[in-house]
Amino acid sequence: MLPHSAAYIHFPWCVRKCPYCDFNSHPLREQDDFAAYTQALNIDWQAQQHTLEEHVLFDSVFLGGGTPSLFEPEQMSPVLQKLPRSDGAEVTMEANPGTTEHHLLGGYRDVGINRLSIGAQSFSNAQLERLGRIHNNTETYAAYEQARGAGFENINIDLMWGLPEQSVGQALDDLETAIALQPEHISWYQLTIEAKTEFAVRTPILPRDAVLADIETQGLLRLEAAGYHRYEVSAFARPGFQCRHNLNYWSFGDYIGIGAGAHGKISNSSANGLTIERTLKSSQPRLYQGSPNTTSVKPVPDAERPIEFMMNVLRLVDGVNTETFVRNTGLAWQVVEPAWQRLVSQGLVRQDRIATTATGLRYLDSVLAEFLTSD
Numbered sequence: 111m112l113p114h115s116a117a118y119i120h121f122p123w124c125v126r127k128c129p130y131c132d133f134n135s136h137p138l139r140e141q142d143d144f145a146a147y148t149q150a151l152n153i154d155w156q157a158q159q160h161t162l163e164e165h166v167l168f169d170s171v172f173l174g175g176g177t178p179s180l181f182e183p184e185q186m187s188p189v190l191q192k193l194p195r196s197d198g199a200e201v202t203m204e205a206n207p208g209t210t211e212h213h214l215l216g217g218y219r220d221v222g223i224n225r226l227s228i229g230a231q232s233f234s235n236a237q238l239e240r241l242g243r244i245h246n247n248t249e250t251y252a253a254y255e256q257a258r259g260a261g262f263e264n265i266n267i268d269l270m271w272g273l274p275e276q277s278v279g280q281a282l283d284d285l286e287t288a289i290a291l292q293p294e295h296i297s298w299y300q301l302t303i304e305a306k307t308e309f310a311v312r313t314p315i316l317p318r319d320a321v322l323a324d325i326e327t328q329g330l331l332r333l334e335a336a337g338y339h340r341y342e343v344s345a346f347a348r349p350g351f352q353c354r355h356n357l358n359y360w361s362f363g364d365y366i367g368i369g370a371g372a373h374g375k376i377s378n379s380s381a382n383g384l385t386i387e388r389t390l391k392s393s394q395p396r397l398y399q400g401s402p403n404t405t406s407v408k409p410v411p412d413a414e415r416p417i418e419f420m421m422n423v424l425r426l427v428d429g430v431n432t433e434t435f436v437r438n439t440g441l442a443w444q445v446v447e448p449a450w451q452r453l454v455s456q457g458l459v460r461q462d463r464i465a466t467t468a469t470g471l472r473y474l475d476s477v478l479a480e481f482l483t484s485d
């Protein structure tokens with residue numbers, strides 16, 4: 111593993127399951143035991159620590175979910191304190207506005223969390239209800255104000271667009287409200303209907319393609335004009351506030367995954383070149399708690415590395431350089447050069463960098479298809 115790296119910690123419960131969500135999240139029940147879970151996180155970390163370089167320092171830690179903000183700061187503290195962090199490391203926690211209280215937000219800062227990602231989703235109460243959210247817009251404003259009051263200087267707001275029967279005006283109103291709050295970062299996701307979710311079974315009426323195209327075109331212009339620069343398909347930041355943790359994912363960097371259902375990616379140099387392994391923990395909290403140091407490990411063979419790499423880095427507006435390809439895949443650039451040159455000639459990617467053109471970003475699936483075939 112690279113000496114500077116990232117750690118993801120998963121918190122698998124939510125007050126209730128949102129009908130569009132396919133993340134590893136489980137409705138909280140009486141018998142769920144947070145103390146047992148946090149103890150399992152400690153055991154998990156200790157077991158994985160032995161597989162890492164001795165002097166590993168984490169540049170970013172991301173507490174995601176599920177709803178991490180259901181846990182008290184004191185419950186998170188033991189595992190957080192054990193992770194060795196570099197000076198100024200970014201430590202993010204996802205917070206659901208229905209679960210944040212002022213005294214707790216200050217407590218999260220005290221245990222080292224310095225970036226908050228608030229799941230607003232929409233500022234329309236009618237939409238929040240359709241999305242099965244546990245909060246209304248007043249609670250979202252309150253969570254944001256409380257976070258500022260508690261001293262958070264790096265806040266992300268998660269918003270979704272293309273919501274059931276949403277008009278262009280309604281989607282832009284949501285965006286305008288988020289911009290008016292002046293967060294450092296906005297994640298603006300198009301609602302996708304994921305298999306096996308409630309919305310896949312009872313699919314609501316979604317906006318027509320022409321409406322979606324208008325929302326996207328006008329929203330992108332508005333975000334840019336307000337000083338939120340797009341650096342990834344759905345991520346927009348003020349200068350200096352790009353999410354370091356996600357930048358590492360999108361650069362095909364290494365990270366460890368702690369907690370139920372958490373994924374990791376670990377590379378190691380050996381005499382035979384670079385080995386890359388994907389790690390995965392049991393996703394059921396109960397199974398995970400019963401055996402937190404059990405990790406399933408799957409090597410990433412050379413043949414799969416180009417597509418895995420491109421699926422991540424081509425989401426980045428500015429992409430990466432070819433050295434990043436060589437360093438993070440262990441392969442020579444020549445392996446993908448013929449495919450790359452074909453895409454250059456079609457005007458879909460850049461000649462000087464591993465990045466799409468504006469057109470290529472719109473047709474990302476077609477660009478990626480080039481790397482599914484070998485040569």
Ligand SMILES: C[S@@+](CC[C@H](N)C(=O)[O-])C[C@H]1O[C@@H](n2cnc3c(N)ncnc32)[C@H](O)[C@@H]1O
Nearest residue numbers: 130131133175176204206229268299300301302
């Ligand atoms: C892992 S979720 C967790 C955030 C937190 N639990 C919450 O909902 O407030 C991260 C974000 O992904 C986005 N998301 C989840 N499901 C989605 C879907 N089906 N389509 C688009 N965005 C989605 C939402 O904006 C959500 O805030």
Ligand code: SF4
Nearest residue numbers: 124127128131135176
């Ligand atoms: S609160 Fe977040 S993680 Fe939980 S079900 Fe809803 S979207 Fe998914």
